[in-house]
Amino acid sequence: MCSSDLASRGVADSATESAQLLTRWSARRQSCKAVGYDLDGTVTIPARFYRDIVHPGEAFPPTPFTYRQGLKITLDFVKGRARRYEKGMIWQLDQRRFIPYCQIDLFDGHRFQTVRPRTENSDANWQPPLFDSELIEQGEKCRGRFFTEIDLPILFAHGAAMPSNRSLSPDRLLKPADRNDRSLRNPFARSRHEGASTLVFESEPPPSAPQNHEKIRLDLNRGESVISWSYCVDGKETASMSVKQKQTGRGWFPDGWTMVTWPESKNPQRTVQEITSVRITFDPPLDDAKFQTKATAGMIIHRLGENRRYVAGRQNVPDVPLDEYLRRREHSKAAN
Numbered sequence: 001m002c003s004s005d006l007a008s009r010g011v012a013d014s015a016t017e018s019a020q021l022l023t024r025w026s027a028r029r030q031s032c033k034a035v036g037y038d039l040d041g042t043v044t045i046p047a048r049f050y051r052d053i054v055h056p057g058e059a060f061p062p063t064p065f066t067y068r069q070g071l072k073i074t075l076d077f078v079k080g081r082a083r084r085y086e087k088g089m090i091w092q093l094d095q096r097r098f099i100p101y102c103q104i105d106l107f108d109g110h111r112f113q114t115v116r117p118r119t120e121n122s123d124a125n126w127q128p129p130l131f132d133s134e135l136i137e138q139g140e141k142c143r144g145r146f147f148t149e150i151d152l153p154i155l156f157a158h159g160a161a162m163p164s165n166r167s168l169s170p171d172r173l174l175k176p177a178d179r180n181d182r183s184l185r186n187p188f189a190r191s192r193h194e195g196a197s198t199l200v201f202e203s204e205p206p207p208s209a210p211q212n213h214e215k216i217r218l219d220l221n222r223g224e225s226v227i228s229w230s231y232c233v234d235g236k237e238t239a240s241m242s243v244k245q246k247q248t249g250r251g252w253f254p255d256g257w258t259m260v261t262w263p264e265s266k267n268p269q270r271t272v273q274e275i276t277s278v279r280i281t282f283d284p285p286l287d288d289a290k291f292q293t294k295a296t297a298g299m300i301i302h303r304l305g306e307n308r309r310y311v312a313g314r315q316n317v318p319d320v321p322l323d324e325y326l327r328r329r330e331h332s333k334a335a336n
Contacts, residue, residue, distance in 0.1 A: 021199075024224065028159030029077050031250045034286055037154055038279040039071040043088060046269035054093055061091075065098060069273065073154055074290060075174065081291040082107045082170035084146060087120060099126045105146050107170045108291040112138035112146070115293055131322065133302035133309060135295055142169040143304050149231070149261075150273055153243045153254035156216070156226040162203075197221055211235040219245065225252040238262060246277075253280055 044066040048059035069088040076082065083106055090101035102120035106113040114136040121128050138144070147155065147168035155161035160173045190199060199218040205211060217228040222245050230240040239261040246255035255277050262270040295301050295312035300322065302309045309322040320328075 021224070022162075025159045025162065028157065028251075031158070032282040033078050034074070034076045034283055035158060036074045036279075036281040036284045037072065037277060038281075039073070039275050040278050041069045041071070041273060041275040042066050043069050044272045044274075045091075046271065049269045049271065050091060060096060061098075067098060069275075071150070071275070073151060074284070074286075075154075075158060075160065075170075076109075076286055076291070077158070077160075077174060080109045080170070080174040081286075082146070082174065083291055084151070092126075095126075099123075104293075106291050106293060107142075107146065108288065111140055111292070112142050113293060114138065114144070131300055131326070134299045135293065135301045137301060137303045137305075139303075139305040141305075142167075142171065146170055147173070149229075149239060149241070150259055150275065152229055152241065153226060153257050153275075156229075157253050198227070199224070209233075219252075222247070223252040225254075248280065248282075250282055253277075 044064060045061060047061060047063050049061070051059045053060075067089040070086070072083075072085040074081075074083040083104070085102075085104045087102045089098040091097075092099045100121050100123050102117055104115040104117070106115070116128075116132070116134055116136070118128055118132075118134060145168065147170070149168075151168070152161060155168070155173060161168070190197070192198065197220040199220055200215065203214045205213045211232065211234045213232055215230050215232070216226050218224045219227045225243075225245045227243050227245065228241060229243070230237055232238065239259065241257055241259040243257040244255045245252045257275050259273045259275075260270050261273075262268070297312055297314040297317075299312045300309065301312055301319075310319045311322060311325045313319045
């Protein structure tokens with residue numbers, strides 16, 4: 001057999017194996033109709049991680065800072081719905097310190113909403129600006145990030161994401177996997193990892209960034225579950241994740257994971273996120289209220305598609321545009 005025949009056979013075998021893997025990956029959805037994850041963890045920000053953001057030469061925080069992070073994720077594979085709750089902290093530039101952060105992202109299969117509850121974004125030392133939007137109506141297009149990289153072990157475990165995915169948005173991820181996906185390059189390289197038989201493959205870089213790609217490693221002895229993920233920018237690794245798997249009555253699922261990220265520059269500091277899976281609930285009871293919310297009286301709402309902000313009225317009372325609401329407020333204060 002000539003070398004060209006061997007090469008053709010290798011390509012054919014690789015294509016066949018790729019198709020078989022995608023078929024098995026898609027079948028992961030059949031392990032349940034819906035799933036809920038209750039996660040707990042910590043985020044550690046190294047000293048002087050934020051640099052030159054406000055003024056040249058400024059760097060924050062002065063010492064390493066660790067805060068608790070809570071995540072609750074629900075995926076509905078039947079109706080293509082998703083809910084993501086995150087509670088933690090965020091760096092506030094003006095205050096030069098960390099403040100409470102809570103955001104709930106909802107997708108009911110058609111429309112996206114984001115909720116930022118004032119009570120959960122407040123503490124004894126911080127209150128959100130009085131007229132910050134509490135409910136953001138995004139419409140049928142996801143106008144921000146729904147899932148993030150820290151959610152990847154869950155998405156991988158249920159066949160809802162491949163390294164080829166460019167957008168971590170539920171309207172795309174909760175559709176069946178494409179068996180004709182040709183975005184994997186060098187699809188399979190069998191190797192050993194800590195005594196286990198594993199499979200490694202990379203995503204095809206986008207044309208605009210030929211050296212950017214993701215790499216995942218699957219454990220063949222644990223249901224082809226993902227045990228590591230990494231991302232490269234300009235050929236250099238900027239994020240990595242290791243995943244612990246546990247066996248359940250429905251197969252292998254993530255039990256905890258650690259994600260390390262560092263800037264694309266020469267800054268050596270790295271952030272570390274440690275996640276523990278507190279509870280996995282297969283086929284939890286679901287209702288529409290899990291994936292959509294209604295405005296309550298007095299809530300400030302921002303409709304992104306219309307670029308309109310208003311204050312929700314009480315029952316049988318119309319909503320009031322925020323500008324008008326502020327004018328009435330000032331007039332009332334002046335009258336008193």
